[in-house]
Amino acid sequence: MTMATDIDDRALKPALLRGARGRCPRCGEGELFSKYLKIRSTCPHCALDLTHQRTDDGPAYITILIVGHVGVFLLTSLFHLMADRPLVLALSMSAVCLVLALLMLPRVKGGMVGLQWAKRMHGF
Template identity: 55%
Template sequence: MSELAIDARDDSEERPIKPAIMNGMRLKCPRCGEGKLLHSYLKVNDECSNCGLDLSHQRADDGPAYLTILIVGHLMGFALHIAWVTWRPEPWVMALSMSVIAVVGALAILPVMKGLIVGYQWAKRMHGF
């Protein structure tokens, strides 16, 4: 199939949002759901190894970081309140434990949010897709 035929097929192809976002959050290609989206912690592959989708034009910028802060911040607010009301730990214990939980949570969620943004951008034909 020629490159022109691939581009024409891609323009008329329907791109449902939910599967694209779910594939992105699984760190898989938003189109096929098989190829790996990232080749390191936050670096997006240039193309899907399974279907050949060009991923080089994606631009997530600060979106994943904002979503991560939003989610981790809200969860930490509840965790701080519950921990303080239930156990009344020493301030240094509370600060140390909650800091570790916040950092680990943010590092775990950040790639997932990057996949979410890339999947959404692909489904909405944004930023070069």
């Protein structure tokens, strides 16, 4: 006897990876974002309704957490090399952290959409 939840099984790992690549968590073919961070209302390939997938501040928090840890590691590693040039150190660290955050944010947001879809966490 099969239950209704067994019919539509949603694997977590593929959904996370598809979302992190900016693809639909269900089919992996359609684009997830219509702009830099704007989630499409539906998948253009499989017509999955994405209007209920709200990530709010979660991706920004995770991105800041990761970039902060990487930044502190880099700062402590580079401090002894660039201690005599604090302005260069501050500007280079700021640039690295900014670029890293901008590159990570859509991937983290896509992964969180994949998590929400796989775990049926929608309609907040």
